[in-house]
């Protein structure tokens with residue numbers, strides 16, 4: 001097994017490269033990570049696979065539909081839709097077409113298309129460039145919803161997406177693009193498996209995407225105070241690994257759910273609901289959610305920072321249930 | 323034809339926009355604000371004419387490339403700059419940033435950074451104008467890229483069907499990439515963007531974004547057409563991309579535009595010769611005005627005054643505090 005250190009963005013593009021080598025039907029529509037220093041990565045892939053890397057016009061609806069239709073016809077497109085908010089323009093094609101074609105056809109059709117966006121509060125993105133998409137897409141049965149938090153997870157989950165028979169929506173947090181980490185090349189990570197990123201016994205912190213890093217930071221600080229926190233990275237919202245989440249709270253009896261999306265109808269609410277339904281018997285304290293208040297994201301720095309959950313909010317939540 | 327006073331007025335407006343954005347790039351380079359931003363260097367003439375010809379009651383929608391439209395419509399450079407710097411004194415109290423500057427008191431509706439946002443919201447503005455029946459019009463300003471989005475076709479079709487008083491203004495800032503014989507663009511299958519509205523039966527005119535007279539007559543015609551109830555009008559304004567906009571973030575590649583280049587007192591740097599000689603609307607009008615009696619000294623006087631105004635604006639913006647962070651929770655609902 002080869003292990004290589006690379007950035008998150010490089011891991012996604014390397015996974016694409018390796019999948020394109022492994023399977024001739026894989027192609028790329030779009031310019032992944034095209035904002036900032038990571039933009040050269042897609043260009044390199046284009047040089048390597050000039051006919052299988054297609055740079056589309058600013059036409060998200062058509063781009064998503066091309067992905068869905070081509071997938072139904074046997075291709076394996078990876079469609080990059082840019083900033084999360086741009087995928088709103090493609091919602092019908094994703095939600096009304098790709099996600100339900102297997103169901104509507106009585107199991108006869110498949111649309112193994114992969115959609116990818118950069119999501120989240122990115123710094124001065126203002127309301128239209130700061131969206132977290134995962135709560136919106138998680139409410140779409142038939143769509144797999146994946147949020148890697150590390151380069152290795154990004155690599156392994158993209159590899160899985162490109163061999164999986166179902167449509168997948170992958171979100172990469174803006175702030176993760178340049179994060180570095182070791183990647184196990186050639187290794188796919190199956191969907192529906194949460195990852196315990198740190199083991200602990202006193203409290204479980206369940207986190208999604210960038211918030212995994214906030215949770216790990218909080219756990220580190222808790223350790224210095226003699227509190228042992230377990231950090232569980234959900235990674236895959238659909239399919240959801242309820243068992244791993246429940247096993248952790250069975251052990252610790254206390255749980256914080258952390259996510260960047262707004263609290264109402266947000267992902268932390270959805271996960272807390274699952275835990276309340278199936279894990280109430282394990283809990284020694286109420287479930288606490290840490291998320292963004294129910295507001296859009298303003299442009300100005302101090303106001304933006306005020307809204308974003310971070311380690312401090314997690315520590316406060318832990319303190320309130322210990 | 324524009325009279326001399328109007329030309330001087332438009333020149334002043336255009337130079338203010340130019341100096342504003344040059345200052346903005348300098349502020350960005352020195353870390354005074356962060357985030358993506360877009361400048362309209364090379365497109366100032368469109369802003370000056372279009373914003374001046376609209377009436378008080380008309381509506382406007384614009385995009386991520388909105389600074390020129392705001393200033394030309396009369397927004398103070400102080401509050402525009404403070405907004406882009408995320409300050410409390412900003413025209414939208416720090417919520418908007420560069421992307422979403424808006425001044426409803428001057429007719430602007432929401433400023434959208436979503437490609438296809440401004441063109442389609444403009445249809446709504448025009449619908450409201452028509453419902454009111456007061457001969458008001460809406461002007462939607464958007465880039466050539468907007469015509470890659472499906473909603474733009476829907477907007478053209480609907481505006482035409484309902485004969486809405488909407489002036490579509492497509493600011494085609496990649497015009498150098500286009501040839502009359504065909505398209506070199508990777509984004510558009512048509513080589514003439516006006517073909518798209520024409521298919522929907524909309525009156526169109528393509529105009530160079532350099533010539534104030536031509537812009538003035540085209541925009542006057544379009545606005546009159548819409549006021550008269552004849553339905554929408556589509557203007558394509560062609561400009562050549564400013565070299566500093568060829569990168570993702572604006573780069574100060576041409577430095578501060580030296581008006582002495584228009585007066586023949588300063589040599590034009592070789593790399594950017596074509597842009598400054600042929601494609602810069604500010605230098606173009608400056609060259610014309612320099613030929614007027616005492617024109618050269620008047621040009622430089624105006625520049626000194628505008629430069630001073632910008633110094634005051636920068637001071638104002640930098641000394642304005644950031645908003646109280648808790649204000650992030652305000653204005654979610656009206």
Ligand SMILES: Cc1ncc(C[n+]2csc(CCOP(=O)(O)OP(=O)(O)O)c2C)c(N)n1
Nearest residue numbers: 058086387435436437464465466467468495
């Ligand atoms: C729906 C959507 N897709 C993609 C983008 C990213 N984007 C920002 S500016 C831009 C180019 C727009 O080109 P054009 O409309 O010609 O405007 P210009 O920037 O040239 O003034 C793109 C694709 C976006 N803002 N919105």
Ligand SMILES: [Mg+2]
Nearest residue numbers: 465466467495
């Ligand atoms: Mg353009």
